[in-house]
Amino acid sequence: MKITNEMRLEFLSKSQNEAFARVVVAAFAAQLDPTLEEIADIKTAVSEAVTNAIIHAYDQNPGYVEIIGQLFDNGIIVQVIDRGKGIKDVKEAMQPLYTSKPELERSGMGFTVMETFMDEIEVISSLGEGTKVTMVKYIKNSNRTEKPR
Amino acid sequence: MLDIISHRQGDTLIVSIKGELDHHTAEIARDRLDSLLEDKSLKNMVVDLSHLKFMDSSGIGVFIGRYKKLSERMGKLGAYGLNNHIRKIWEISGLHRIIDIYDNLEESLNGIQEV
Numbered sequence: 001m002k003i004t005n006e007m008r009l010e011f012l013s014k015s016q017n018e019a020f021a022r023v024v025v026a027a028f029a030a031q032l033d034p035t036l037e038e039i040a041d042i043k044t045a046v047s048e049a050v051t052n053a054i055i056h057a058y059d060q061n062p063g064y065v066e067i068i069g070q071l072f073d074n075g076i077i078v079q080v081i082d083r084g085k086g087i088k089d090v091k092e093a094m095q096p097l098y099t100s101k102p103e104l105e106r107s108g109m110g111f112t113v114m115e116t117f118m119d120e121i122e123v124i125s126s127l128g129e130g131t132k133v134t135m136v137k138y139i140k141n142s143n144r145t146e147k148p149r
Numbered sequence: 150m151l152d153i154i155s156h157r158q159g160d161t162l163i164v165s166i167k168g169e170l171d172h173h174t175a176e177i178a179r180d181r182l183d184s185l186l187e188d189k190s191l192k193n194m195v196v197d198l199s200h201l202k203f204m205d206s207s208g209i210g211v212f213i214g215r216y217k218k219l220s221e222r223m224g225k226l227g228a229y230g231l232n233n234h235i236r237k238i239w240e241i242s243g244l245h246r247i248i249d250i251y252d253n254l255e256e257s258l259n260g261i262q263e264v
Contacts, residue, residue, distance in 0.1 A: 015173035019150060022203075040203075040234040047205040051172040105179065105210035109242050113206050116241050 001072040005031065009067040013058040013082070015051075021067060022046040028069045029076045032139040041117035042076065042137050048110040049080035049133045056100065057084025057131055075119075075138040083130040090123050150174050153181045160192040160224075161258060167200035170208040178211050186215070192224035195257040199230025209242045216248055225261040229253055 007028050011017045022043040029042050046067070053065045061084075068079040087093045093100075094115075099108035114121050120136035151174035152167040162185055170178060186194070194215065198204075216226045229251040231239060239245045251257040 015171075018171050018173050019169060037233065043203065044205050044234070044238070047171055047203075051205065051207060055172065105175075105214045107206050107209035107213065107242060109206040109209055112241060113238065116237075 001075075003070045003072055003077075005071040007069045009069075010064050013054045013062045013065050013084075015054055017065070018047055018050050018054070021050045021065070025067060025069055025076075025078055028071070029137075029139075031071060032074075032076065032142045034139045034142070038137065038139055042078070045114045045117045045135055045137070046078060046080065048114050049078075049135070052110055052133075053080060053082040053084065053131070055106070057082040057086070059085065074140075074142040075136060078118075078135045078137070080133045080135075081130065086127040086129055087123070087125040087131055088127060090125050094123065151177050153178065155185055157191065158258065160190060161261065162186070162188075162191045162194045163197065163254065164194060165197040165200060169203040170201060170211065171203065171205050172207040175207040175211050178208075179214065182211070182215050183218070186218055189222065192219070192222060193261045194219055194224070194226050195254065195261065196226070196228045197230050197254065198228055198232075198235060201230075201232075201235060204235045204238055206238065206242065209238065209244055212244055212248060225249075227251055227257040227261045229257045 009024055025046045026039050026043045050065055063083055066081040070077040092098060094111040096112045097108040099106040114135060118135040118137050122134045125131040150168045151170060153164060155162055155164045219226050227249050231250060249260055251260050
């Protein structure tokens with residue numbers, strides 16, 4: 001797939017930034033002329049990945065969350081990257097209802113929501129180094145009126 | 150980003166949740182709903198989500214937590230006004246199996262009062 005546009009965003013791991021992050025990615029994805037449903041799917045998946053970085057990766061030690069967005073002809077790749085504590089067992093963490101923080105009333109559905117709302121997801125994590133969540137969403141009737149430069 | 154407006158009808162608390170429900174605002178929603186439910190004469194709760202524009206999985210925990218509280222007092226929790234996106238989250242999380250979804254307030258009130 002040929003990348004036609006790219007953006008990078010970095011922000012402090014504060015919960016106030018969850019809405020900011022998903023709105024920015026949605027605005028970037030809007031160049032592909034997605035449906036409202038596709039936009040809602042992307043916003044939700046981004047919100048889940050960013051929330052994981054804030055709650056789990058950085059926990060009590062704030063750091064920066066990076067988002068890289070890349071557009072291709074009929075979709076968007078979103079990478080959510082943290083340099084936090086990492087996930088010990090990615091497979092276990094991705095199980096529905098799994099949560100390491102039940103005391104916070106976490107549902108353990110974050111990765112399931114990302115998997116459901118996006119078309120592809122890959123999670124790479126190293127203990128002590130951080131986590132990178134890469135998600136792909138295909139935009140069914142992508143219709144860009146502006147010719148890419 | 151999140152606004153909660155409530156009133157009571159008999160022993161049922163009717164709560165309208167407006168705005169966006171994510172990890173940041175879930176804390177606000179939880180505290181506000183729990184403080185309203187401190188009134189033990191309230192048995193049931195109906196949530197109006199017709200002005201809820203966004204919800205992610207952080208909202209699931211909020212509703213499961215309140216459902217548990219109401220169950221302890223033999224009460225029920227019902228919801229109406231879910232948009233397609235929020236309905237999808239309720240379905241994949243299984244929330245719709247424990248909290249009944251209705252079309253409007255009247256149906257919700259009738260539904261939760263059925264034995």
